[in-house]
Amino acid sequence: MTYRAPVRDMIDTIRHAAGFDAIQAQGLYGELGADLIEQVLDEAGRFAADRLAPLNRVGDTHGATFADGVVTTAPGWKEAYGAWAAAGWNAVAGPPEWGGQGLPLVVQVACAEMWNSACMAFSLAPLLTSGAIEALSAHATPELKRTYLEKLVAGVWTGTMNLTEPQAGSDLSALRARAVPASDGSYRVTGQKIFITYGEHDMTDNIVHLVLARLPDAPPGTRGISLFLVPKFLVNPDGSLGARNDVRCASIEHKLGVHASPTCVMAFGDEGGAVGYLIGEENRGLACMFTMMNNARLSVGIQGVAIAERAFQQALAYAQERRQGRAGGSADAMSAIVAHPDVQRMLMTMKALTAAARAICYRTAAALDGAHLASDPATRAAAHAHASLLTPVAKAFSTDIGVEVASLGVQIHGGMGFIEETGAAQHLRDARIAPIYEGTNGIQAIDLVARKLPVAGGETVRAAIAAMRVTAARATNARVDGLGTTAARLRDAAESLDRATAYMLKALAGNAPDDALAGAAPYLRLFGLAEGLSAMTASALAAHEAMAAGDTNPAHAGRIALTRFFAENVAPAASGLEQTVLGGAPSVQAAPLVLAG
Amino acid sequence: MTYRAPVRDMIDTIRHAAGFDAIQAQGLYGELGADLIEQVLDEAGRFAADRLAPLNRVGDTHGATFADGVVTTAPGWKEAYGAWAAAGWNAVAGPPEWGGQGLPLVVQVACAEMWNSACMAFSLAPLLTSGAIEALSAHATPELKRTYLEKLVAGVWTGTMNLTEPQAGSDLSALRARAVPASDGSYRVTGQKIFITYGEHDMTDNIVHLVLARLPDAPPGTRGISLFLVPKFLVNPDGSLGARNDVRCASIEHKLGVHASPTCVMAFGDEGGAVGYLIGEENRGLACMFTMMNNARLSVGIQGVAIAERAFQQALAYAQERRQGRAGGSADAMSAIVAHPDVQRMLMTMKALTAAARAICYRTAAALDGAHLASDPATRAAAHAHASLLTPVAKAFSTDIGVEVASLGVQIHGGMGFIEETGAAQHLRDARIAPIYEGTNGIQAIDLVARKLPVAGGETVRAAIAAMRVTAARATNARVDGLGTTAARLRDAAESLDRATAYMLKALAGNAPDDALAGAAPYLRLFGLAEGLSAMTASALAAHEAMAAGDTNPAHAGRIALTRFFAENVAPAASGLEQTVLGGAPSVQAAPLVLAG
Incomplete structure (x- = not known):
């Protein structure tokens, strides 16, 4: 049940499979070398193994709980989140002007892999926060940036994405949530959203919801959708928290996996309208949302890699311990099952699929780095196009193999794999959401x-x-x-x-x-x-x-x-x-x- | 969440894919024609849909419960089992001399598919009973047959298979359970067995355990294993129940799926030795056990088919209801997702894999029928060899696709697939055991x-x-x-x-x-x-x-x-x-x- 970060595999993947060495040779990563990356990953790996990995089982068995609009995370989660954010881990790739470390995405995804391997349900909170940071960085007014970005980058507050409604899942054109302009330049948002990850929780003082809704005069379909920032608590000019906004969690779902990540039904405006602030232009909300969705898709791909890595490590450890039968030329004593050809095939398949998915995801991240960092516009455009091409592959291939690898992990455990206490089954249950969400x-x-x-x-x-x-x-x-x-x-x-x-x-x-x-x-x-x-x-x-x-x-x-x-x-x-x-x-x-x- | 037995597909598979028409042309099935089979399957389908399918969700959420050695099945289970056995469904393929209807296996597997589609956790009880019937029919003394077979065939009592011990899973040579001859010709059995399906329950008055154990002077390894019948209650000469035997359920497992099927740790002989009766010859127990294991493997293959069929039906119903996006030349209105090419691919894959696995399983059953029924020894031998060849394929291919199809079923439901109340996830959880057990x-x-x-x-x-x-x-x-x-x-x-x-x-x-x-x-x-x-x-x-x-x-x-x-x-x-x-x-x-x- 323990996790050890595969730092050497990660460094190697960054350098040779994702092409860091080649990009670095062009000077794009500045002073950043493999040595510094290794230091960061070593430290992240220790935090993941020591502080987050132990959350995984308690999170699964205890889950997040809901009562009267309040969501309580599993025992130890609030403290672990606080320690994780305080150590600066939320800010790894964040913009330096808002307190981020500005490390390239290729380092951020390696860290994200570790958080997700250690505890996928935990890591969903920062995954969503990071999408909110991107959308605000790219599209919000200077005032909204000043009010929200520093706290989000530090992880003092978390972010959410509010897209789905019961009738509007893959097809966002059917959205019904509404936003009406108020006299002060803000908006009043009403409507119900479902499947909102960490829509409500007790780990931070405030939650910053990004919400898709329609203006009264909006054209139908996807060209009439706008994006709004709706904080759980309004923020005073001095940065302190003000009144509770008119947004509430109505219930949380009972799910196959990631039990500790609250999946919320969110009610906006039951008491007249939640205060919201427009992000980007009116009716251009979907474009803004896509800013965060593309990186979120890569992040979900990383979840596939992460759960595959965790499942592999657990299956390998079991296969090295468990003795049954006699492999090859073995004499009387039972062999560890890792010596049997069929088990070797399963373990090698797990590790090979994981390595391939990791390489694709890290390569996508490196392409995104190139799209941001290259000085030449043509190089930037080519890197952007490459990253856009790879993103759906990174998301879908990696999450598909995440399920396949976790299922092989169950299989290697034999009957023990079907017993929940073993933990192998949890990986399969957790992995199963990743091919579904974020598209x-x-x-x-x-x-x-x-x-x-x-x-x-x-x-x-x-x-x-x-x-x-x-x-x-x-x-x-x-x-x-x-x-x-x-x-x-x-x-x-x-x-x-x-x-x-x-x-x-x-x-x-x-x-x-x-x-x-x-x-x-x-x-x-x-x-x-x-x-x-x-x-x-x-x-x-x-x-x-x-x-x-x-x-x-x-x-x-x-x-x-x-x-x-x-x-x-x-x-x-x-x-x-x-x-x-x-x-x-x-x-x-x-x-x-x-x-x- | 409802189930409708695909009787037409089954009949067609029996006749043309499994080769019933060809075998019937040789006169092997006697008077039995497709019409009679269809009547049997129609009736079985009604029972499965009306009485068993409603058990599936309550069984999953409630599970079997354990307290002080007593296992209580989920609400409604005892009554449903009683009605099922009373209607004669346990006896479909049972030997006529003990009250069975003696229908060919190819009919029995189609019925078994229905029970498992309707409720896999329920159907595990008769699956094990049927293995016990076979082993006793083939190897037990006339006296044991007289005492146990009629009740087992009627389903008044259930049977179990006690093979696995903590150190002996796939490798039975490591078995430690012991049996010592007693002066009355019976034996005293001691030891612990794990993963015993329906090892204890409240659906019948008695349970007939078949147990592998070693005699004191047995050679090591698999050549020193004998098979014993150990009843939960001893049976008096008049057939009434006597004293409680020295066998107890020590605990049940908390599993990924088939929650309602109690998976028991069984303790034999804690108070000196459970009374057991030798089946077959001393030290030849593994051969006797293989008699029941081969048919059990086919039965588990059928579980893969069954869960795939149920998952397909549920996914198809959802895809016909759920509207998202616009497919093909569709105008403004949203299309049912069944019209989208990618959803069509998934549904067709589900149905095609299910059909292929069903054909292989039914074909294996038909070959086994040929091995029993053909008058010519050479024909019998060829059919037996064919069935032996197909059995591992029927088990492994069908249970692998059971998991794959159930996973596709989750995927077609999108976000709803991850919500337990939808029921799609249960099929995946239930399906996941079948590639593991029975080899x-x-x-x-x-x-x-x-x-x-x-x-x-x-x-x-x-x-x-x-x-x-x-x-x-x-x-x-x-x-x-x-x-x-x-x-x-x-x-x-x-x-x-x-x-x-x-x-x-x-x-x-x-x-x-x-x-x-x-x-x-x-x-x-x-x-x-x-x-x-x-x-x-x-x-x-x-x-x-x-x-x-x-x-x-x-x-x-x-x-x-x-x-x-x-x-x-x-x-x-x-x-x-x-x-x-x-x-x-x-x-x-x-x-x-x-x-x-």
Whole structure:
């Protein structure tokens, strides 16, 4: 049940799979080097292991509780949150002008992985706060920034995202919450929101709700939605807390997992209207919300990585302890089950999928860093387009494998995996939300195919595939024994992705969007396999170079062996996925024949 | 949350996918025709829907409770069990000499699917009883049969399987429970057993435990294990209940799912020794236990099918109700989400995987019927070998897809899927045990590859692959428009399976068992895809023939479309699985390099 932060894997992923070394060589990260990153991650890892990991089980069994509008978090949570924020962990990537440390996103996501591995339910609070910080930084008036940003960056207050209503989930055009202008320039917000993560809790004095609502004269659909800041307590000019605002938690949900994270039904304006402040322009709320949603999607992808890592560590520890049967040439004594080929396959699959998802997420973060930091506008634009392309893959691939890896973790525990006290089942229950929220993985696949692929005539995706080919060629030339047929498998996956991409672009251009949408989910999976293998191969080649330079750390050989496993045991699925994308649509479209019966 | 038994799908699967019509043509099923089967299934379906399905949620929320050695089932369970047994449902396939109806297994598994779809936790009690009936029928003395079988067949008493001990799970050689001969010819059994399903409950007056234990002079390992019948209450010569035996439930587990099925720690002989009666010969207990374990494995496979069917029905109903977004050419109004291509893909995947698993399980049951009923010994032997080959596939493939389908069901519900009141999450929680118990799916894969493939030099598996080729050729010749490229995909899958099989047999013969074991799990999945597609194609061809003969039932076109979906969207995974089997072993064997770090 303990957690040890995989700092070495993280550093390696940042440097070689995400491309930090290459970006740093361009001077974009300034003085920041791998040594400083390692110090930060080491310290974060200690906090995660010592203070947050012990919250995980009590949070699950105790959960958040609700009575009379008040939400009480599980025992120890308020104290842990206070200590975590006081240590500065909420401010890692925050803007320096509001007290943040301004570290790049690629460091922030590694820290976020640790918080989520240690305790996913806890980490949802800062995940939402960080989205609120971004939206305010990008779109709020100077006055709102002055009033709210410092407290949010420090984690003294938390933020929320209020989008969903019962009739408006994936489809926000159906939103009904209303906002009416008041004489003082503020607004009065009314309506009900559901599935609001940490919409109410006792860990901080104030909560800053970002709320989507419609103005009285707003056009229908998504072009009539505005974004408002609605604080739980109004804030006086001196920064102290004023009156309670007209927003209340009506109830919390009874969920499969993340029990300790309160999922709230929020009632705005039951007593006449909650005081709200417009963020950005009227009727442009969705664009503002997307500012926070894109990074939130990456953060949810990180949750998939995080829960996979935690599940892997627990399963490995069990497999090293538990003795059953006799493996290979073993004599009379029972073997640890880690020695059995089928258990090795499961553990290697867990670790390989986790590594691939981590590489994709960190790479997305590095691209976002490039989009912010590069001095050349064209470089910034290319990095932004690359990050936009990768974001749905980072979210959906990582959260899908989060569930798969957690399920393998249950399996490795055998009967004990089904017993709640073991803890393996909790990881599966917790992991199961991530493919759903922040845009279901189906929505991510549609976003990837219908919005991201056609950008600039497909130039961005073609550049990504070209980079995979370059990595495959490097692997071919390097002739690393331990990589087996990795170069060939990467080339196969890239070619499958190339053909599937051409099919998608043609279907979209040829006015057959349903042919593209029918294969969007397998296309995204194919993209994840190819991108993940490419990033892992880059990392394995760096390990090979280090070994050739005399570095005897055994982790290098391990990284090469893991990459080969992914190439030869996971990535072969690429050809079947390609076939499904290219040939599967007609039978998807026959669904009414089957489902009507 | 309601359940409607898919009787038409079941009948069709029995007749065309499992091969009932062909077997019946040989006269093996006597007077039993499809009409009678349909009557039985209709009636079973009504009982399942009306009486058992309502137990599912109360069982989950209330669970079984334990106090002072007494287990109390959830409200309504005792009454429902009594009504179910009184209606004769426990006796469907039971031996007629002990009051059973003696219907073939292929009918029994269809009924069992319904009980499990309606309420999996409930259905575990009869699942275990039926194993006990088989073991006693095959191995018990006439006196034990007379005393116990009638009550077990009627369901007046239930049975249990007591195998697992803390140190002996997958590896039964480590068993420690002991049995000492008493002067009256009975034995005194002592020891602790864990994970005993329905080891204690209040639904019947008596419980018949089958217990594995060692005699004092038994050889070590699996050759020193004997099987004993240990009743909860001793039975007087007149059949009335006598003294309480020295066996007690010490506690029950807190589990991820099937909350209402008590999973017991059983203590035998705390007060000196539980009275037990030897079943079969001394030290041959494992062979006797395997008699019941093989059918129990098929029954657990059926659980995978059952939970998948229930999850599919619930997801489909939600997708037809829930409106979000605008699909295809839809105008302003929101579309039911069932019209969105990605949701269609998920629903079709759920239904196709369920249909494939059902076909494999029913086909296994039909083979077992053939093994019992055929007059010709060679035919019996071939059917037995075929059933033995299919059993691990039926268990592991079906329970794996049970989890996958239930997880897709959660996904289709979006945020509501994560809320426990919706019920979708319960299916996932319940489904998750099936890949674990009755031999983990890893054990099934090893059984398939290491034990079942080499039988008769691979003759049985080659016959199975030859049958797939025949079906593919029939599909090619039939030129059914609606089947698209189904014939080619089936041929591809069969060829992949053929090459993977050759690899396995060579590795086993060449004394490289670890090369075979490393790929056992993907091999089993490949087998399931090929066998499932072959069975579905047989069913689709029958549908085509019916349509050609003028039958206008739209279900025929639906079956053809579903088969095509499986062929073009699910079965393409076969090539990647083949590649993994053929090339994946070296990198699995590098696991110590990766996992040590």
